[in-house]
Amino acid sequence: MAAALNDTPVRVTCDACCGGLARWLRLLGIDTTYEAGIDDGVLVRQALDERRVVVSCDSRLFERRLFTTGKLRGILLPVGLDIAAQLDRVVPVLAVTPAFPRCTRCNGRLESVGRSEVADVVPARTLAWIDEYYRCGACGHVFWEGTHWRRIHAVRARLGGQTR
Numbered sequence: 001m002a003a004a005l006n007d008t009p010v011r012v013t014c015d016a017c018c019g020g021l022a023r024w025l026r027l028l029g030i031d032t033t034y035e036a037g038i039d040d041g042v043l044v045r046q047a048l049d050e051r052r053v054v055v056s057c058d059s060r061l062f063e064r065r066l067f068t069t070g071k072l073r074g075i076l077l078p079v080g081l082d083i084a085a086q087l088d089r090v091v092p093v094l095a096v097t098p099a100f101p102r103c104t105r106c107n108g109r110l111e112s113v114g115r116s117e118v119a120d121v122v123p124a125r126t127l128a129w130i131d132e133y134y135r136c137g138a139c140g141h142v143f144w145e146g147t148h149w150r151r152i153h154a155v156r157a158r159l160g161g162q163t164r
């Protein structure tokens with residue numbers, strides 16, 4: 001299946017230890033699965049089926065044959081890194097350029113929606129000053145470029161991508 005223009009072809013799955021990183025990878029437009037408490041065997045099977053790079057803090061996970069024989073790619077994350085350091089370690093290895101963000105909650109694709117379409121779910125004080133909204137095609141959650149977006153733009157710019 002051909003990837004859409006905005007997609008990074010690299011796909012990732014984050015182990016239970018790196019849920020925060022998973023959200024940030026999604027903000028960078030990287031297709032990233034994450035499931036708290038997922039069994040190692042299930043995680044590895046899904047990664048194999050969906051050709052995902054596995055990010056984990058668990059060095060023992062990478063002793064599995066699938067990794068040692070090179071059938072699966074893994075990135076070992078040292079314990080105790082903050083999110084910025086985790087991103088600095090993972091993004092260059094993935095060699096991806098940040099793309100349009102994906103839903104931080106479920107990894108779904110975001111689509112642009114007009115103000116009138118979200119008036120029932122967005123606080124009135126936000127509607128008054130924000131023009132652009134995005135809805136997740138999978139879970140329906142609505143996002144907008146609030147104050148936290150500045151930090152997101154800064155991280156995206158630092159990692160070499162488009163800023164929006």
Ligand SMILES: [Zn+2]
Nearest residue numbers: 103106136139
């Ligand atoms: Zn979603």
